[in-house]
Amino acid sequence: xxxxxxxxxxxxxxxxMILEEMYRSGIRTPNAVQIQQITAHLAFYGxxxxxxxxxxxxxxxxxxxQKLRKKLAKQLHQQQHHLQLQLQQxxxxxxxxxxxPLSNIIDHHNHYQHHHNHHRSYDHMSxxxxxxxxxxxxxxxxxxxxxxxxxxxxxxxxxxxxxxQNTSYGRDWMMMMDMGPRPSYPSSSVPVxxxxxxxxxxxxxxxxxxxxxxxxxINSKQDSSKL
Amino acid sequence: xxxxxxxxxxxxxxxxMILEEMYRSGIRTPNAVQIQQITAHLAFYGxxxxxxxxxxxxxxxxxxxQKLRKKLAKQLHQQQHHLQLQLQQxxxxxxxxxxxPLSNIIDHHNHYQHHHNHHRSYDHMSxxxxxxxxxxxxxxxxxxxxxxxxxxxxxxxxxxxxxxQNTSYGRDWMMMMDMGPRPSYPSSSVPVxxxxxxxxxxxxxxxxxxxxxxxxxINSKQDSSKL
DNA sequence: GCAAATTAATGATTTATTCAAG
DNA sequence: CTTGAATAAATCATTAATTTGC
Numbered sequence: 001x002x003x004x005x006x007x008x009x010x011x012x013x014x015x016x017m018i019l020e021e022m023y024r025s026g027i028r029t030p031n032a033v034q035i036q037q038i039t040a041h042l043a044f045y046g047x048x049x050x051x052x053x054x055x056x057x058x059x060x061x062x063x064x065x066q067k068l069r070k071k072l073a074k075q076l077h078q079q080q081h082h083l084q085l086q087l088q089q090x091x092x093x094x095x096x097x098x099x100x101p102l103s104n105i106i107d108h109h110n111h112y113q114h115h116h117n118h119h120r121s122y123d124h125m126s127x128x129x130x131x132x133x134x135x136x137x138x139x140x141x142x143x144x145x146x147x148x149x150x151x152x153x154x155x156x157x158x159x160x161x162x163x164x165q166n167t168s169y170g171r172d173w174m175m176m177m178d179m180g181p182r183p184s185y186p187s188s189s190v191p192v193x194x195x196x197x198x199x200x201x202x203x204x205x206x207x208x209x210x211x212x213x214x215x216x217x218i219n220s221k222q223d224s225s226k227l
Numbered sequence: 228x229x230x231x232x233x234x235x236x237x238x239x240x241x242x243x244m245i246l247e248e249m250y251r252s253g254i255r256t257p258n259a260v261q262i263q264q265i266t267a268h269l270a271f272y273g274x275x276x277x278x279x280x281x282x283x284x285x286x287x288x289x290x291x292x293q294k295l296r297k298k299l300a301k302q303l304h305q306q307q308h309h310l311q312l313q314l315q316q317x318x319x320x321x322x323x324x325x326x327x328p329l330s331n332i333i334d335h336h337n338h339y340q341h342h343h344n345h346h347r348s349y350d351h352m353s354x355x356x357x358x359x360x361x362x363x364x365x366x367x368x369x370x371x372x373x374x375x376x377x378x379x380x381x382x383x384x385x386x387x388x389x390x391x392q393n394t395s396y397g398r399d400w401m402m403m404m405d406m407g408p409r410p411s412y413p414s415s416s417v418p419v420x421x422x423x424x425x426x427x428x429x430x431x432x433x434x435x436x437x438x439x440x441x442x443x444x445i446n447s448k449q450d451s452s453k454l
Numbered sequence: 455g456c457a458a459a460t461t462a463a464t465g466a467t468t469t470a471t472t473c474a475a476g
Numbered sequence: 477c478t479t480g481a482a483t484a485a486a487t488c489a490t491t492a493a494t495t496t497g498c
Contacts, residue, residue: 007490007491008464008465008466008489008490008491009465009466010464010465010490010491010492011464011465029483051466052465052466055464055465055466055467056464056465058466058483058484059464059465059466060464061484062484062485062486063463063464065484065485066485068240069240072240072241072244073244076241076244076245076248083245083248083249083268
């Protein structure tokens with residue numbers, strides 16, 4: 001048996017530097033094709049597989065967020081005190097300021113009434129608090145933005161395909177799968193709802209065509225097809 | 228146009244943290260005055276309206292309860308199960324053949340076994356330098372992964388293969404990914420220092436390694452995607 | 455100086471959550 | 477309401493740093 005490769009991947013300094021540079025310059029969740037390419041290039045410096053690249057970005061991003069969160073939490077810990085004081089000023093005897101254990105009881109008590117009241121007072125609101133493609137993702141986006149803010153890309157950051165799936169690994173993997181098992185559909189017509197146009201994150205192109213011709217043309221077609 | 232504002236509210240990390248802290252400290256159904264106050268405070272960190280605060284507490288409370296319910300249900304179920312077992316012990320009948328969801332039992336006993344034969348693998352990687360034998364190792368991995376495959380239940384026997392990868396949804400696409408890395412570099416290829424290539428924000432992709440990797444067309448857009 | 459012991463980092467997996475399509 | 481896709485969070489496991497006693 002092969003004496004090597006029975007252990008976890010350990011990035012060489014070169015690989016690490018490149019990955020970090022990529023991260024710094026904004027890559028967070030590379031799609032399948034990107035991963036492929038990154039992997040191919042990093043392979044020059046040592047053993048590496050696609051999954052290593054995938055995991056590296058996942059972990060790095062997560063730990064970045066984690067770090068940032070701790071930082072913010074610390075910062076806010078002080079504000080916390082301040083806030084509480086102010087809240088107490090608002091309603092010195094408010095039940096809502098009671099310690100947690102009582103919350104359930106309290107809640108039961110005034111649920112009906114409060115709910116009713118508020119509902120009334122906000123009668124005019126539109127109840128569209130859901131059903132758009134923004135959510136946790138966006139939040140984390142904000143986080144990472146805080147961390148590696150580049151310039152004025154904020155609006156781009158917030159943009160997500162409004163109705164569509166998030167761009168991501170999933171579809172890409174499927175496409176790769178198509179390479180092997182079964183070509184369910186001709187590579188020209190891909191049955192995936194494309195909505196990311198401006199979002200530019202998924203080359204929904206069967207991988208096999210990668211080395212043959214520029215994908216941009218296809219992309220542009222798709223772009224115009226939606227939205 | 229002005230960045231956003233036409234989309235639903237998306238709490239900034241600071242806002243979220245403050246809201247969560249308030250929730251933790253007992254606030255469940257803030258009244259109108261409180262909402263106003265909270266809103267005013269949170270407005271410091273970003274766009275926010277009273278209704279956002281209102282809905283946030285509403286949703287958070289609801290989901291909290293939901294979580295709790297599930298948890299309790301689970302506990303109860305377990306207790307029942309234990310009780311049953313105890314009863315059966317008292318009155319042992321045909322316990323031996325008791326049909327049980329094996330998955331539960333089998334499940335969490337993984338823990339891989341160690342492999343201490345490998346710190347060797349660094350030898351040829353020599354931190355600091357590069358440009359040598361890569362390429363071959365990946366195969367063994369692919370091979371071993373090939374065994375524990377979905378769809379076959381005989382694989383249960385193989386579960387927790389000694390060297391690594393656990394079963395799971397991850398593996399499938401990793402295998403797919405393995406198609407790509409293709410560590411076998413064309414002999415001519417030179418490791419262009421290449422960090423920028425993948426993420427050049429420029430919409431038009433300059434690029435040096437173009438001849439080898441058709442990245443340009445793909446990357447041109449995606450790269451800026453996630454930054 | 456040196457390993458054994460301990461701790462910190464980080465690669466790899468698993469679990470929980472979220473969104474929205476059916 | 478259920479379910480699939482995506483992925484963030486939590487966790488596990490191993491490797492590197494480091495501390496420690498000799």
